[in-house]
Amino acid sequence: MDDLLIARSLFGTTMGVHIIYATLGVGIPLMILIAEIMYQKTKDRDYAIMANRWTKGFAVLLGVAIPTGTIAGVQLSLLWPGFMEVVGRVIALPFQIEIYAFFLEALFMSIYVYAADRLTPTMRILSVFLVFVGAAASGILITNVHAFEGTPAGFRIENGQFVDIDPWAAFFNPSFFVTGGHVAVSAFMTGAFVIASIAAFKMWKERKQNRTYKYHQKALMLGLVIGGIFSLLTAINGHESAQLLHKYQPEKLAAAEGLFETQRYAPLAVGGFTDRETQEVKWGIEIPWALSFLAGDRFDTEVKGLNDYPEELWPPLFVHTLFNAMVGIGTMLIFLSIVGFTYRHIFKKDRFPKWLMTLFISAGPLAMLAIEFGWIFACTGRQPWVIYRILKTEDVVTTATNLGTLFILFIIIYIILMVATVLVLRYYFRRHPIEQELARIKE
């Protein structure tokens, strides 16, 4: 592997690990907040227990989210010094403001966890709320740098220099709101489905309709409802993201759809693999006219194909598969929450059939996969550019060589951290079974 490829793989791996923890770091606070509010409203102690246990899990996840994020932040400067130089001149505000969001979250997280017994209910809710705001804001702000990479704004280039810099115009670049929104709602949805998955898994193991089963059922329904709402929002907003690609990064959309010839009434290819040689999507299903309609709300919208661009500027073609997988998972999860909700509340059933339980259990991992696919699609689909049509990735990479050893070291640490997270969480929740806490309420 050459050093550019190692640098890309190393950074991609770092982000791939960070995003697991970061997404839960954004999604779970929302669930804790909702559980706290439900408890204050219904006075049902089960919700207080949920908030408490999720917070425990969240604190452990944060113990990895924060250092991996710190790695990400430092690694940007170490691996892509040329990129960060431009960031420093043009798009430093999101990074800077993100720091305040980090402080907000770190301060109130400690307060919520370590001073819980000394807080009034209002202060408790306010503290979780601020944790939630801090986490969501940090996700949205960092995403804004990514948005800027796709739709750069707020400067001009003259003889290779960046001039007329307008930091706020860069901040409010064309895709900020849509992209930031997409990352936020997809994180809320993923946090909710992960909670639902765990609850479903516990119900599966419990079988008997006892107190524990009821507790997990409440958690499952909470997860499904919140997950359902946000998966719908994710899809609506994702549609807008795609329209932005149509407008600002046409070759990325073309790669996402495996479209080679520019055309009106363009078909939508679902599934399959893009074949560079024959210039078609193999084993996919084509829906006539659909792509044109999705891209511009009209069937006669002209959609640009890859052949309009020199081949060395094409993104890798496998992003078609990633994009489809993300959209597929999103669509399936919307239906899944509707089915689950209908079963429970319209048909008033207390038990779900086996196949449905299996789907519930897979919902969280699937949502997380969609996050990973979405990001790899978005970042790899931008290649060869690091800042779209301005700066190429190969021009910003560090000049240091021999990155291989570092890559191996980082991978080892990530494996250790991920394995340890699982072990520690399992250890803790085995030691503090839910039955004990539920029994304590009755006394």
Next chain:
Amino acid sequence: MTDSLLAISLLWIFVFIYAVAATIDFGAGFWSMIYLGKRQMRATRIANKYLSPSWEVTNVFIVLIVVALVSFFPGATYTLGTVMLIPGSLVILLLALRSAFLVFSHTAKEYEKFLTYVSGISGFLIPGLLILILPISHGGYIKTTGGIESLSFVALLENWSTYAFFGFAISSTLFLSSLLLSDYSNVAGDDEAFIIYRRDAQILGPIVLLFALLIMLAIKVEANWLYENMMNQLAWLVASIVVFALSYGVLWIKKRIPRIAVIGIVIQYLLASYAYGVSHLPYIVYPIVTIESGFTDPNMFRALFVSYIVGFAILIPGFIYFWRLFMKDRRYIKSGDS
């Protein structure tokens, strides 16, 4: 004051706050390891009480420093990013182990010992690696071949002066943290822990002083330009030594006022690092990058500056609330389980 001077001063303040908060933080992790499972278990508990809520907040400062450096001095990013690849990567690797295992050790009590050891040792090494940015910035270790800059890491490791910095960072870490923990245990009214930490601070004080003198010698030999500039700041350096002597003396008197010693020592570090910082100017990395050559766009500087003022104005009530809950509230500091 020019904008670039304002920016470097702000950066210097952040570095200073981080240096103090992080040394205390890493040191507390180290002490909680040393006194774990010993008879002095209470000393561990005190260290953990301090550490649990504070490490996350301290960690944000690292990120703040990186972001402030990149956004105020993008022109320095290329050089620093390139030459810091190896030491910087080692720091973040250790930091990841340290933070994660610290959290794990509070959650999985049965494996507390193993987990505390991992986080204690990795945390202990971090300050030693972080301080290497100073000798690197003094020049001499950066080669430029064909327009490409690179760090001679081996030359850095082979030079004795590197170890003077390393030793200074580690001894300072232990000194400052034992000092703060003696104050913290005094507030908690924990006699035993107080005596242990005061004893540690008494032992470490002279060691720190010794390393500080070694560093001066190292600077004289390796970076004479800096040494000469520092000699122009002699008054500050002398003041710093006097304040050190007085604060250290406070540890030996009968009356228990460790708070005075803590404040005194922090002032001492402030004086010394001011003298160092002023002498280092205008260079960020000698002789390649100066604060002028690396400075950001004026529009960006203005926008950032406004964001600092608004941001910290919003956050300060949060910091105060945090301080009152964890550093002042006896109910927290004294309560049984960590």
